[in-house]
Amino acid sequence: MDFIIAKYNYWIYIILMMIGFYAMISKSNLIKKIIGMNIFQTAIILFFVSIAYKKGGATLPILTHADAHGEHAIQVAGYLNPLPHVLMLTAIVVSIATLGVALAIAIMMYRKYHTLEEDEILKAIK
C-alpha cells in the first residue's frame, strides 16, 4: 500500500503519456496526431513538476524575508525544488514552438491535398 501511495503519480503520467503516444502513432488524422503530441508533452511537464515537490511544509520557491540570517535563515527543506520548474518553463516554450510549426505544416498539407487524412494524402502522393 505504501508502495502504491509513493509511486501512483508516476503511473498517472505514464498512462497519460501512453495515451498521447497511441494517438501519435495510430490516428490517421494529422490534427489528432498533433493533439497526441501535446498530450505527451503535457505528461512530461506534469512528471517534472511532481519531482519538484517536497513533503513536510515546503512552500513555493519565493523567498519571504530579504534578511537571510538568524531566525530567518533559509532552510533548504522549506522551499520546493526550483530547478524542475525552470526546466519546464523552457519545455512549455519548446512545446508551443513545435505546436506552431506542426500546425503550419498541417495547413500547408491541407492547401495542397485538400484533406488531413494520412491514407488519402499517401494515395495522392502515389
Add this chain to the structure above:
Amino acid sequence: MKTLGLIVSIIAGAFLMYGTIDMPDWGDPNSPASIHVSPRYITNAATETATPNIVTAVLADYRGYDTLGETVVIFTAGMACILLLRRRKDVRKARR
C-alpha cells in the same frame, strides 16, 4: 495498424512502469533531484542575485544562456511558420 499501435504503447508503458520501481518516492525531501544542485540555488539566490523568486533567478541569472537558446527556438519557429504560411505573389500568378 491500430492494434499494433495499441500493443506497442502498452509494452512501452509497461517498461516505464517497471522503471518507476527505482524512482524516489513522491514528495521525498531527500530525493536525488532535491539534494544535488537545487540547495545551492535556494541558499545563495538571495545573496548572489538579490531576487526573491528563485525560479526567476535561475531562469535569468544562473541559466541565462539556456533562456537565450529558448528565444532562438521561438525565433526559429516563428520564422518557419512565416516561411511556410506566406503566400508568394509569383506563385499565385502562376496558378491563375
